[in-house]
Amino acid sequence: MREIHDTDQSHTAPVDVMDDGDRFVVQADIPGYESEDIDLRLEDEQTLWIDVDEDARRSSSDTDYVDRQRPDRSGTVTVDVPDPVDGTEASATYERGVLTVRLPKADGVDGRTIEISER
Template structure:
């Protein structure tokens, strides 16, 4: 997860990101002012979350930009934590805040693993052979 944390710190200054974790999932919250669900795209490829987003600005026709302080086009590749299940990810956007919920893979249940030895295989084979001679 530290690689994801590092990648979040490298996002543009206009993007604020929070990463939260619970027992069952991760929650990635990205503040993308001016971005809507229609101007954002999320994909998962090869263990990475690809985020593309752009701010859709409505410029009144009688105005031209003298200076633009907050352009936003985000094209980010974020590494997924190894226990994240990308297939079950969910995302929502409200008022420029994108929330991506990544469930965690369930840990394998605890169990005892039996250990066999070569002697057990030989004794099993001997029992089979002795039974065959009685028939």
């Protein structure tokens, strides 16, 4: 398991990396976020960065909490894949707390941001 590191605590994010022939499929369990809270980027053709940043505005200060145990969470998970991938053809979905990123295998392609689509 990889850790999502933030300033207050670390929590684990189970991540699977599967070789699906012509692509790698990365699945990460990161429940409790909205897709707009997750940024993906591919660097060096082999490193996927998953940045999560829970919008602090959702925990508005005008709310009177009796007890609050779920902190605002943000952090980063990095995932290395064994072979270079084509970031221009990468895709991602986020459904029920599971982020699925599809990374087609390729050679000599620069990194880029990956958009997450809703299902």
